[in-house]
Amino acid sequence: MPTPKKSTSGSKKPLVYGAVIVAAAGLLGFASYKATAPDNSSNTSTTPAAEVSADPQAGIYPELAKLARRDAGDKLAVGRADAPVVLIEYADFKCGYCGKFARDTEPELIKEYVEDGTLRIEWRNFPIFGEESENAARGAWAAGQQDRFWEFHAAAYAEGAKEKGFAKDRVKALAQEAGVKDLARFMKDLDGEAARAAVAKDQEQAYGIGATSTPSFLINGRPIAGAQPKETFTQAIETAAEQAKTTGKAGAGATEGTPKGSEDSEDSEGSAK
Numbered sequence: 572m573p574t575p576k577k578s579t580s581g582s583k584k585p586l587v588y589g590a591v592i593v594a595a596a597g598l599l600g601f602a603s604y605k606a607t608a609p610d611n612s613s614n615t616s617t618t619p620a621a622e623v624s625a626d627p628q629a630g631i632y633p634e635l636a637k638l639a640r641r642d643a644g645d646k647l648a649v650g651r652a653d654a655p656v657v658l659i660e661y662a663d664f665k666c667g668y669c670g671k672f673a674r675d676t677e678p679e680l681i682k683e684y685v686e687d688g689t690l691r692i693e694w695r696n697f698p699i700f701g702e703e704s705e706n707a708a709r710g711a712w713a714a715g716q717q718d719r720f721w722e723f724h725a726a727a728y729a730e731g732a733k734e735k736g737f738a739k740d741r742v743k744a745l746a747q748e749a750g751v752k753d754l755a756r757f758m759k760d761l762d763g764e765a766a767r768a769a770v771a772k773d774q775e776q777a778y779g780i781g782a783t784s785t786p787s788f789l790i791n792g793r794p795i796a797g798a799q800p801k802e803t804f805t806q807a808i809e810t811a812a813e814q815a816k817t818t819g820k821a822g823a824g825a826t827e828g829t830p831k832g833s834e835d836s837e838d839s840e841g842s843a844k
Contacts, residue, residue, distance in 0.1 A: 631814075635780060636792030640693060646715030649681065650691030655815035656808050658690060659789040661697040661777040664707035664727045664737060666785040668798035673728035676801045680808070689812050694720070695773040697785055703737035706761075708770045710742035713760035714751050722749035791815070 639657035642648070650657075658680070662669040677692070684690035696711060698704030707727055714723035726732065726748045735741055739761070746757045760766055777787065780794075788795040788804075791811040795803060 630794070631792045632794070633792055635789050635794065638776065638780070638789060641691070645693065646718065647694040647712070647720050648691060649721065650685040651688050652691065654688055654691035656684070656690045656791055656811045657693060658804070658808070659693045659695060661695045661773070661782050661785060661787040663698050663700055663704050663785045664711065665700040665704045665733050667733065669786045670728040670733060672786055672798045673724065674730070676798070676804060679801060680804060683805070684808055690808055695777060696770045697774055697777040697782065697787070698770065699785060705770065706739055706742050707737040709761050709766040710737070710746060712766045712769050713757050714746055714749055716760055717751050717753060717757065719746070719749045719751045723751070725749070
């Protein structure tokens with residue numbers, strides 16, 4: 572069983588967002604590596620997610636909610652920048668459970684909640700399984716520069732894709748499959764400093780909140796660990812949406828402009844499979 576490889580660039584100290592994050596990190600950390608390992612043979616995580624109780628504030632950490640970027644120009648996001656609910660996903664393309672979420676759960680969440688403006692999904696590259704994970708993460712970012720992140724995401728998480736590995740020639744083939752037009756630019760971006768910096772920033776954030784396994788999620792500041800059943804996500808999203816109505820904080824901090832991935836952007840939403 573492979574051991575997650577932490578980034579060695581800079582000082583990656585966990586729990587950098589304040590003492591309140593210690594409790595949240597416990598929720599993210601209790602999903603064991605075994606439960607989310609990419610080669611685990613079971614079909615779903617049996618580790619319980621952060622429970623969604625009748626109290627809409629239970630298990631929610633405002634400091635974590637602030638990690639939503641709400642940038643309308645974010646190439647690695649889908650949904651309105653002013654959506655009342657933001658789901659942040661920290662994931663690795665070599666992670667089997669991340670693939671399960673991408674294929675089985677995420678498309679349904681997009682159909683039910685992104686398309687009606689309730690939900691925004693923001694991707695964070697969190698490569699923890701070595702060099703090929705890094706290749707895929709930078710490839711995803713590079714595909715995004717040509718507006719093909721979600722197509723790359725679908726290709727990389729297709730059944731059997733991770734078994735073929737993510738060497739650079741394979742990542743290039745995935746980009747071609749995803750419809751990236753300028754492959755020369757893609758390969759340049761893949762190895763460029765901007766891609767490395769973007770991936771490192773996401774990775775630093777993940778380690779900073781105490782995430783140690785993939786996938787890990789935040790839904791308006793509520794940590795959820797592992798590829799939990801769809802019902803866990805729908806309950807958390809609906810609870811967060813109701814809370815946003817009562818507090819009047821829907822879309823707080825959104826960047827102005829037409830968000831890529833809103834219902835007005837057919838290309839972005841339609842490609843998030």
